[in-house]
Amino acid sequence: MQQTSPLTRAARALAPLAWTGPAVVLIAVVVVWPVVEMIKSSFQKISRFGVVQGPNGMANYTKLFEEPDFPGVMARSVIWVVAVVAVTILLSLGLAQLFNQRFPGRRLARWAMIAPWAASVLMTGIIFKWMLDPEVGLLNVVRRDLGLLDALGSTEADQLGQASTAMPWLIAVAVFVSLPFTTYALLAGLSTIPAEVYEAAKTDGASRLRTYWSITLPLLRPALIVATLINVMNVFNNFPIIWVMTHGQPGYSTATSTIFMFILKGSDIGESAAMSVVNFGMVIVLVAIFLKVSKWKNEVS
């Protein structure tokens, strides 16, 4: 082809940098820098007002691990993620099956389902907190009118005030906001299953249940894995629901590791950074799993 001068060759070599450079810089400033800063802070002694008072070795970590609430917080984080994701996936499997059927108004019904996905989880948390208000909350009014609640304003009506009932409600709200995405992801998965496969099963005389178990579920596997991992990540990071509904209270009985980190930030930034690093370590493990099971190689090449 044409003769290329050294200058054009240099320009060509630098072209990728010009096009992708801004994205790399933005990621460096917003994602990489905070990670470095967080790890650095976790080994420093920092006052409540953010003044670095010198290196602190492992003291932030030992202080964190010796917190009486630490084991409970970690256990609760795991229960939180596992419970929310498991219930979400199970319900979404049913919802996807239902919304995959043909019926008039299907498009509209699917649209209605996106509301919790589009709305800020904070707003959803606020409205559930309001519906659970001990004195005037709609859900408590319904319970009273059904004879399930003796009096409004009683301790029994204060569901978010007690750990035993608060946690299930938090999980329910987290499931509620996770359902739309998960159902949509599974619907996308269902649409990739060719109709011929079902016809073949029909001619073989397979029952509905059998068809679902041996054809639909295995073919849904890729969609299921991705939906699960994205949910795990979202639920692990789901701070607003708990923050707005209970603040992790009573005590630390509804606090997960991200809530605990945020509360610690108010008293000891170094210790909070240590909690962050622990959280981040768990996120890294999850991302590694994601990269391993997702077929990013196909997409990239």
Place this chain on the structure above:
Amino acid sequence: MTATATPPVAAPTRAASAGPARRLPRTRTVVIAAAAYLIAFLFLFPYLVMILTALRPQKELREPSYLPTEFAWENFVNFWSGGLSGNLLVTLQVAAGSTILVLLVAMPAAYYTARHRFRGRTAFLILVLVTQMFQPTAMLVGIYREFSQLGLVDSIWSLILVNGGFNLAFAVWILNAYFGSIPRELEEAAFIDGTGRFGALFRITLPLAAPGVVTALIFTFIAAWNEFVVALTLTTSPEQQPLTVRLNSFIGQYQVDWQNLFAGSVIATVPVIILFALIERKVVSGLTAGSIK
């Protein structure tokens, strides 16, 4: 021809022989539709409660009744004059700013990676994929430390930067897919016709990728509009807070201004639900890009 002619002939015979059995699928459809509508209603229910609460007259707010006796539309006027319009403006600025930043940064990167093979391309795409899995919550302390050192606490610029950075991946993936699906030949034809490289890009490629651009735009806008945790960490003065953080500060106080809270919640929620409905079908592919294939 024969294939299209067959069904009209076959259909009546099947219907005639099936007879009463034809009614069965009908009932099934009705049951399915009823179940789906019920579930759709349940998904909307909390937001309907939100709207009904926002319309309650002030004096009925702490009454345990199902419905308000009258609709108090003035609550929305009070919200506006009650000092929260400034917070709505902050939310709008942050959402718009992040969206512009993401589009400016993601479009060239997505276009170039879709069109060219180069050293570091794989590394770049993996970097993007990894950031998609990261959320600011886990690295909040780092973000806080970084932006306090930069002196950007209480500034909308820090919120624009962070929201932009964490929503970049979605835009890159969805735009990459759109640019990749546009045949290179179309661009080359325009190039040969003398429109120039950038002319071809702006006249041919961008218009064809418009649905992807709109999806990325709306998605980023909603994500930044809804963002709470970063803003909670990086803003301290009430007038610099976006609506989410300001509304949250009403809760937990003893003197709760529920009225403003719900009018504000409706204003913060309804627009994004409507916007989201426009892109709903494309979002899943952007979120799971790089994984399902």
